[in-house]
Amino acid sequence: MFGLTDIATLGSTVTAWALVALRVAVALVALGACAAISRYPDSVPVSIRATCCVLVVGLGAFPVLCWYQPDAMAWNLMSFALILMAVYVIFPNRFIYAAAIGVGASMGFGIMLLIQGSLRTDDLVALVLMLILGNALGTIAARRFHLAQREQFRSTILLQEVADRDPLTGCHNRRVLQGGLLDAELARAHRYGSALSVILCDIDHFKRINDTHGHAVGDQVLVEFAGLLRSMARAAVDSVIRYGGEEFLIVLPQTELAGAHALADRIREAFANASTSAGGGSFVSATASFGVASVPAQHPHPPATFEALISAADEQLYAVKRDGRNGVRGAIVTATGQLRSCA
The missing domain is CATH 3.30.70.270 (Reverse transcriptase/Diguanylate cyclase domain)
Structure with missing residues (x-):
């Protein structure tokens, strides 16, 4: 559906259809992830890996799409910031990887803006600040989310331990x-x-x-x-x-x-x-x-x-x-x- 915006912006050109094909490729990766999760619905590692794979592929394809739509850069950058926050939140207990991907992608995006040179200085500064804000909010969200996950895991283990113990003798129960x-x-x-x-x-x-x-x-x-x-x-x-x-x-x-x-x-x-x-x-x-x-x-x-x-x-x-x-x-x-x- 987003491919329609490529055709509307660039017309029915080879470049537009190439961007549509790139979007379809990302969608196919997402469908493959859905298939993997459906095949192993009880596997948390499969779910996490599939989601991370889709995020990485999507994050790699997004700057290419933005390169050919400079007039929609403000909207694209807002979408890019949302993807960044998703990367920080979804990569479990791997903050250093999420930070490397987020900061690296942000620097690449910023370099692309400089090379294009189609934005005024004030717009460029605002967009760079938005990238910094996306990484900062992603870091805060990841920290809180991971702390909540660890606390939930700790509470689950304690509850399981209490449920499996006889309260009088401290032995396991049936x-x-x-x-x-x-x-x-x-x-x-x-x-x-x-x-x-x-x-x-x-x-x-x-x-x-x-x-x-x-x-x-x-x-x-x-x-x-x-x-x-x-x-x-x-x-x-x-x-x-x-x-x-x-x-x-x-x-x-x-x-x-x-x-x-x-x-x-x-x-x-x-x-x-x-x-x-x-x-x-x-x-x-x-x-x-x-x-x-x-x-x-x-x-x-x-x-x-x-x-x-x-x-x-x-x-x-x-x-x-x-x-x-x-x-x-x-x-x-x-x-x-x-x-x-x-x-």
Whole structure:
């Protein structure tokens, strides 16, 4: 549509049609960007790169169009200033690149005005000041926009962290299961042939603690048990999840059954020897039961889903409870559901 202005200004000449072709080329680049974004609608990098590509191509073509329309220079310069501000805002976290493009394009545009020599001195000064203003406003907008982006990202991460944490114990909650964390760990174990184990643990007779000493003491027992789990797990490697009520799940990447069984037994012993203040100089002691399920390294038939691993750990946990609690049982898990147990 803007090509009509080229024909209206220059007539039906070769130059006019060449400018129309240049505008069409920019439009085709824009259509290609739209196609890329449509093909990958959830990809932020593709969207950003496509938009930046269109801006750079358009910014390169615009001075050529302006060269052949000196009478419309004031209008063209206003459009050029708007494109400059768009460059500053859209180039994400790359202010130095945006500044180089904006300042470089502005200098090129200013040199073009000097070469043409068709403007009076006062008009030339006004247009140069407008270029400076466009870069200045673009810089301010980019700074505020990028700060807002970083603040939004920080807030999103904090909200996600709060949503994924149990407020009482500080452990992960079951939302991480729904988010696919455990399936990702199993897929990683499949890909690299590494071992993977889980420990499902439950505080014994927890209802009796609540009924006898009150829920405040029960909550404190949960907090101290969770703290013990986190202190004995590997930071930034293992995941401790409050699975429900007084049940906790520990995910142990690159850990064989023997290692997971030994860790569960150390936690069991430490918790059995600990005590929680119940007020008035009295203390509460409790025990816990542990079920371990493991996929060995290079296992020929690993389970297809993480649910099978948790289900196996749950079976081992209830086997411990049937045997009198305060113990550890573990099993190797296969794709067919067969288990090889060890006490």
